Each structure stands twice: as C-alpha cells, then as structure tokens.
Amino acid sequence: MAVEQKISKHRIAPRSSNRSSNKILQNLDWVTVLLYVVLLTLGWMNIYAAVYSPDNVVNIFSMDINSGKQLLWISASVVLIIVLMVVDYKIYEHLAYPIYGAIILLLLFTLAVASPIAGSRSWLDLGGGVRLQPAELAKFATALAVSKYLSSINLRHQKLKDQAILLVLTFLPPAIIVLQNETGSALVFGAFILAYFREGMSPLILIIGGSAAAIFILTLLVPKLYLIIGVAVLMALAVWLDYRLMRRLKLMIALFGVVVAMIFSVDYFVNDILQPHQQNRIKALINPEADPLGFGWNVTQSKIAIGSGGLIGKGFLEGTQTKFDFVPEQSTDFIFCTIGEEHGWVGSTILIGLFMLLLYRIVSLAERQKSVFGRTYGYCVASIIFFHFLVNVGMTIGLAPVVGIPLPFFSYGGSSLWSFTILLFILLAIDANRTQELVR
Incomplete structure (x- = not known):
C-alpha cells in the first residue's frame, strides 16, 4: 500500500501542474x-x-x-x-x-x-x-x-x-x-x-499641474505683461460668472500672486537652474x-x-x-x-x-x-x-x-x-x- 500511495502521489503532481499551465494558457x-x-x-x-x-x-x-x-x-x-x-x-x-x-x-x-x-x-x-x-x-x-x-x-x-x-x-x-x-x-x-x-x-492635482505647465510655456512665448493682464482678466471673468467666488476673494488674490511669481521665476529657472x-x-x-x-x-x-x-x-x-x-x-x-x-x-x-x-x-x-x-x-x-x-x-x-x-x-x-x-x-x-x- 505504501508503494502504491507513493506512485499515486508521483502521478498526481504532474497532472496538477499541467492543469495549472493549461488554465493560464486558456485565460x-x-x-x-x-x-x-x-x-x-x-x-x-x-x-x-x-x-x-x-x-x-x-x-x-x-x-x-x-x-x-x-x-x-x-x-x-x-x-x-x-x-x-x-x-x-x-x-x-x-x-x-x-x-x-x-x-x-x-x-x-x-x-x-x-x-x-x-x-x-x-x-x-x-x-x-x-x-x-x-x-x-x-x-x-x-x-x-x-x-x-x-x-x-x-x-x-x-x-x-x-x-x-x-x-x-x-x-x-x-x-x-x-x-x-x-x-x-x-x-x-x-x-x-x-x-x-x-x-x-482629486483631479485638482492634474488641473494645477497642467495650469503650471501652461503658464511655463506661455511665459516663454508671450511678453510677461500681456500674460499677467490675461490671467487677471480670466480670474475677473470667473468671479463675474460665479459670484460665490467673491466670498473667497482673498484666496483669489493670493492665487493671482502665486501665478505672477511663477511668471517672473521662469527666466531664472531656465537660465540659472x-x-x-x-x-x-x-x-x-x-x-x-x-x-x-x-x-x-x-x-x-x-x-x-x-x-x-x-x-x-x-x-x-x-x-x-x-x-x-x-x-x-x-x-x-x-x-x-x-x-x-x-x-x-x-x-x-x-x-x-x-x-x-x-x-x-x-x-x-x-x-x-x-x-x-x-x-x-x-x-x-x-x-x-x-x-x-x-x-x-x-x-x-x-x-x-x-x-x-x-x-x-x-x-x-x-x-x-x-x-x-x-x-x-x-x-x-x-x-x-x-x-x-x-x-x-
């Protein structure tokens, strides 16, 4: 009986392995x-x-x-x-x-x-x-x-x-x-x-990253003054379209300051970094x-x-x-x-x-x-x-x-x-x- 059990175990293992391989190939x-x-x-x-x-x-x-x-x-x-x-x-x-x-x-x-x-x-x-x-x-x-x-x-x-x-x-x-x-x-x-x-x-991270990249590229293409005026106009338009943003006016002003700082830092980054x-x-x-x-x-x-x-x-x-x-x-x-x-x-x-x-x-x-x-x-x-x-x-x-x-x-x-x-x-x-x- 012991010999038969060993032989049985020896035969089962390869079959199990084959079934596993066939399953992977099928799936x-x-x-x-x-x-x-x-x-x-x-x-x-x-x-x-x-x-x-x-x-x-x-x-x-x-x-x-x-x-x-x-x-x-x-x-x-x-x-x-x-x-x-x-x-x-x-x-x-x-x-x-x-x-x-x-x-x-x-x-x-x-x-x-x-x-x-x-x-x-x-x-x-x-x-x-x-x-x-x-x-x-x-x-x-x-x-x-x-x-x-x-x-x-x-x-x-x-x-x-x-x-x-x-x-x-x-x-x-x-x-x-x-x-x-x-x-x-x-x-x-x-x-x-x-x-x-x-x-x-949150998609906010992608929006922030995409906006930063856009500002970087635009700074290289457009005069800084025109770009700053453009950003200011867009932010004013956003406030006009959604009055709820008036409640966060300080935040909007701070955000505008960050954008302006980014615009003026691009030259330093490109030329010195x-x-x-x-x-x-x-x-x-x-x-x-x-x-x-x-x-x-x-x-x-x-x-x-x-x-x-x-x-x-x-x-x-x-x-x-x-x-x-x-x-x-x-x-x-x-x-x-x-x-x-x-x-x-x-x-x-x-x-x-x-x-x-x-x-x-x-x-x-x-x-x-x-x-x-x-x-x-x-x-x-x-x-x-x-x-x-x-x-x-x-x-x-x-x-x-x-x-x-x-x-x-x-x-x-x-x-x-x-x-x-x-x-x-x-x-x-x-x-x-x-x-x-x-x-x-």
Whole structure:
C-alpha cells in the first residue's frame, strides 16, 4: 500500500501542474499578446531599416548592427516571459516592497559606480559590450510598490500621511535618476498620477499641474505683461460668472500672486537652474527655426524625414533622411521618423492605431480585475506606456521637448524592452489568474 500511495502521489503532481499551465494558457489575453508580437516585429524591422545602408548591405541578423543585437534581447525577452508566466502570480503582490527596495539599492549602486556615458551615470557595464540601465527597471518596481500600497488603504478616507507615503514611493526613484543626470527617464514617473485618479485622487492635482505647465510655456512665448493682464482678466471673468467666488476673494488674490511669481521665476529657472543642453531642448521646442543648424537640428531633420514620406511613404529600406544620418539616434529616440519616411501617413496612422488598441486592451484588463492591486497595476502599466508613446511621437514632430524617451517595443535597447515586457506580462499573469482572486 505504501508503494502504491507513493506512485499515486508521483502521478498526481504532474497532472496538477499541467492543469495549472493549461488554465493560464486558456485565460491568457491572446489579443494583447498578439499586439505585443506585432509591435515587437515591426520595431525590429524598422531598427534594421534605420541602420540599413545601400552601399554596405548587412544581413538583418548580423550582430554587427543594432537589429541583430536587438534580436538577442527579443530572444531573452521570450525566456523572461516564460518565467513571468510560470511563477506564482501572487508573488508580484507579496514581494512588491522587497522588489522596490532592491531596485532602489541598484539605482544607488549605479549612481556610485557607473562610468559617465554622454554625461549620464545611469548604465551598468555587464561586460562583453552589454549594458543595463536600472532606471528602466525602476518603472515596473514602482508600479508594483504603489499598487501594493494603494490596495492596503481606504482610498475614500486618505490622510495626509497616506498621501505623503504614496508621494515618496512614486518620486524616490526619479529623484535618484535625476542625480544620475537622466532627466528624461525621471519624467516618466509623473505618469503614475494618471493611474491614481482611477483610485480616487482629486483631479485638482492634474488641473494645477497642467495650469503650471501652461503658464511655463506661455511665459516663454508671450511678453510677461500681456500674460499677467490675461490671467487677471480670466480670474475677473470667473468671479463675474460665479459670484460665490467673491466670498473667497482673498484666496483669489493670493492665487493671482502665486501665478505672477511663477511668471517672473521662469527666466531664472531656465537660465540659472537648467543645464545648457536642457535649455537648448526648451528653445528647440519653442522655436527650432531660431538655430536650425544647432539646437534645432534634431527636431528640424525629424520633421523633414516624416514630411518627406507623404501619404504612403518611400518604401521599406528606401528612406534617405535616416540612411544618411540626417536624423540623429534614428534607431532609438527617433525611430518614429523611419515609420513616417518609409511608410508615410498611412503607416504612421496604423502604428498609432496599434498603440491605441494596446492601451485600450490594457485598460480593459485593468477594469476586469477583482483586486485593487491588479486594477491599479494595470492602470500604472497603461499610464507608463501612454506617456512614453505620447512624448516620443510628440518630440519627433516638435510637440514635445527632446528628452530621450524610447518608443515602447520599437526603439533599440535591451533595458527598455525588458522593462516594457515585464510591465505588460506581469499584468497578463495577474489577469490570467483573476478568477482565483477574491473581490476586495
């Protein structure tokens, strides 16, 4: 009997494991997986197109060019996906804080030992020409940590202490990243605020932030006196339309004073706080034609490349602006230029549509989660990808400053690819097991 029981136990375990694997495969959102594969494939092909030279044709699989190297990162991502899906999905919530703490230590270690590359101390040299950027991994770690925290508090009765802790969890990683002189990567963490609105955060914060950004930009475009008069007129109009604001006249006057102070502080911030290359990015955003051969070169050439594609583009591998290095960083930050030049308005629209569909699927996955953790994490993923997509495309057409933010799944780079892959497939793993979650 003892022998029969051992044999029985030995036979049951594999069957249970198979049932678990089959259940994950059945519940996996294959539409999102297909979108991931399509974007990854298109990105890989366009990385090759960006570095392709008709005078020196190299095979797309060659390790001497970026497309071949990217294929290695894609292959490693497949292994990474398998691990993410096989691991018990509950571990992502249970170990959210330890993972976050480990990434914080890794960021500090990078700051201490990394050698400067283009003025940034954000890369760890792993040997053999392989480098890792921990700032990219900090995105999914922060998403896990803030989702864990938001799932453990009463969102309808948040205290100032709760909000302060959430603020620290969100902005501690970018604070360290700024010290590494990697401002673009740090800006991404502001996207988490979009996810917090779903969990009850007041939209007043977004209104204040948007207003401050608008005042900053307008101060660079409009004479200060005209801007102050405009703000005064708008505030007077608001009081006239809503007499209840008269009861808060002192508050309105104080708010007007704050706005005026902001207007007069912009010049100091731009000229004395920002570094020269950051000042040039602001100038290029406001008026790239002022110095087309200097700080305006990147944006100007990017617009020329995209515009030259016309309706249907010049054809795959037929682009000239990117081939002859008119557009800088054509396989990383400015990869969208290759789409615009070689595939035109039609190709660009299709790509934008694919990203919109992916974001829609991610939000749909988030909304059908039974746990606050899963829902919040889903919105964090959507916010990060949306911010990257918006800023990357925006900076190639002159609507956003050039801050070195990659296009998800498209731009060349292993660290960013791994980061987006981990973000997305942790969500897919949580979603595949959502039926096991209790509603809370």
